[in-house]
Amino acid sequence: MLGQNTLNDTTWDVLISGTGLPQSLLALALSRSGKKVLHIDKNDYYGGSEAAFSLQEAEHWVNKVGCEPNFGPFESASVWRSPSTEKKENGKLSFSRAYTLSLSPQLIYTRSKLLPSLVSSKVYRQLEFQAMGNWWVYRDEAQVETGSQEHAIRGLQCVPSSREDVFADDTLTMKSKRSLMKFLRYLGQSDESGSSSTEEGDFDTPFSTFLRSKFQVHSDLYYPLLCLCLSPHSISQTTAGYALPKIKRHLQSIGVFGPGFSSVVTKWGGASEIAQVACRACAVGGGVYALNRGIRSVGPPAQGSPDGDSSLRRVCLSDGETVCTRYIVGTPWDIPADTQKAELPTLTKVSRSVMIVSSPLEALFPPIAENDPVAAGTLVIFPGQQAAGEDAIDEPPLYLLLHSSDTGECPFGQCIIYASVLQPSSKGHPRIDSAVQQLLKSTDPVAEVLWKMQFTQLGHLGTDILPKDGLAGVDSQILVFPSPCLDLEFNDSMIDQVRHVWKDIMGADADENEFLVFENREAAEEENMSAS
Known part of the structure; x- marks a missing residue:
């Protein structure tokens, strides 16, 4: 962490604004890239829209939401x-x-892309995951x-979420058990064949209609099955095409x-804990952190940068200091509106x-x-x-x-x-x-x-289709993560978004096989010493 008045006229490869989970995972991905990373946050806490608070901090946060426009x-x-x-x-x-109260208490499926990324980047040792129950x-x-x-x-x-649960549940009639087993066998068969035997047109039908017409599932079981796919919509508004992959994910996990x-939660504050661990790894790798500093404005590329590089953008921070950087990354609430490609879509x-x-x-x-x-x-x-x-x-x-x-x-x-x-x-x-x-x-x-x-x-919901250029700002030097996903479970598209931004920043040096894949720091240091 930097003290006050120490950033003026410094130059960086990447300026990341906001310490929400996507920005923090990007910082983690860049932590061993050799890039000079400045990671700032307009708030006095880490986590952004995934933050976790004590009681006093939560009450202070409520006041800020009510008083500050465009706070988040x-x-x-x-x-x-x-x-x-x-x-x-x-x-x-x-x-x-x-108390540690999370703004983002999402559960994480055991087959989520997030968990292997935390393991391969070696930060999993600083995290503790706990099982979800019934x-x-x-x-x-x-x-x-x-x-x-x-x-x-x-x-x-x-x-009931498995064959064993179905057989053990003595609140289910034999008829209900048979229909559920038929449905579970169908899901298993579609896994083995790599595709579903159901005609594609069936996936546009309401999930309840699909269950009734294909498997004679009683209406009492509609909502237990809807629960397994975590649909935010009613059973009549949820399509079979949405529900089936989600239920298969649950069962496979x-x-x-x-x-x-099938899923876990992160101890000590949910996604906020992951974000802080990721930021810590970036700091160990040479990244510089400064809270209570946001972006006031971004200037065009100019010759006036400290080292004469015309590709650098001059950025004025909220405390009046000025820095130069090649890339600027943030969410719509962390970077000025005039740096974003268009107005936010309807949220x-x-x-x-x-x-x-x-x-x-x-x-x-x-x-x-x-x-x-x-x-x-x-x-x-x-x-x-x-x-x-x-x-x-x-x-x-x-x-x-x-x-x-x-x-x-x-x-x-x-x-x-x-x-x-x-x-x-x-x-x-x-x-x-x-x-x-x-x-x-x-x-x-x-x-x-x-x-x-x-x-x-x-x-946005996980089913929403985001624009293909949704990560682009007004030019190639500004990259914008989308609004938070509102799903109850962690949405793997965040990993894909972070990978996309990482590739843009790394350019020709980007190797897909090295994204969030690191050696143990001790082993890497020993190897460097031997080479020297």
Whole structure:
């Protein structure tokens, strides 16, 4: 980290603005390239739209969202504290830094491109990943058949995600089990052949229609299967073409790192922790970091650069200092609007909430497999109401991602709920509040929400088609990462975007086989010493 007033008239190969995950992964990719990298952030914290906060930091962030225009891809942020937190000895909020609350608590599938990249770049040793446990669908208690406690917890239906789960679930009828097995066999056969035997036209049909017509799947199983593909849309608005690859990904990810789970979460704050580890690696490789500094303006290529190189861009920073650089990289919120190719496209909005709960809700975190530790995360889906009328659109599902204290995000005896729904704040946040109250009533009636942060996040969905030149600025020296992906799971397209920008910067020196592939630093240093 640099002190104040030390950057003026310096020259760099790459200026990265913002420490969000894509910029930080790019910094990691450039960390051993020999490039001079200056990595700045207008904020006083790392992580950008993937940041993680203590209670005090979160409340400060809410104020900034409300007061600063173009602060980031967020709006309508607010914080609420329960009055009971000051009155009760038990169930009180702990001190501010006892919490690490993530703006990006995405789960990561074990077959994601991200994990091999973290391993090959050697930063995985500084990270800890924890297994996601059972996935649940909320039903009215009358809708959940009586069965074992493992599969029915007062209105919650455990989602079977493997053949073993289907056979073990005594809440399913034999007819439902047969239809599910038929569907799972179909997915397995399409994997073996490398393609699907289903006609292409079927993929445009609603997923519910596909399940009913092809496999006679009962409607009670639509939302458990929708949960496995993490669709932000209702079952009637989700196509078979969207759902099938996502469900196959879920099934193929089970057992990669251990029995019974398909995805993991990052301990100590989700994607923010990955971003900080990546930045640390770049700093070790010679990158220079400066927080509380953004970009005020970017000038055209000029002869006035310190070393006379006319290809350099003169950049004025927010503190008045000036630097020169060959490349400028950031998101639409980290670089000036006049450096971007066009105005931002219409962005999708998702209502989100982060809640601290006074109970660990242990019933939702059973051991993943026999003799295994309990899971650190679990997922609950609340189906939306079906709309009346031929042209009406069903409500989208609402997702609650729960993290236990094992994630390091809250004290022992509490848990964190990350809620999201593809609706505007006026509809989404009341639905979230209602869903959380229903969940607490089902699992621990004396539990309560101690603290809550609500906001709307702007971005794109994984299904959105981004422009082919979406990473280009007004010229080849300015590269712009797209708005955040709003999916519940990490979207592998981010790795592809980082690779694209890395190749543009490296030019003729780019070798695809060397992207985020590094030797251990100790081995590399010994080799250099031997050569000398």
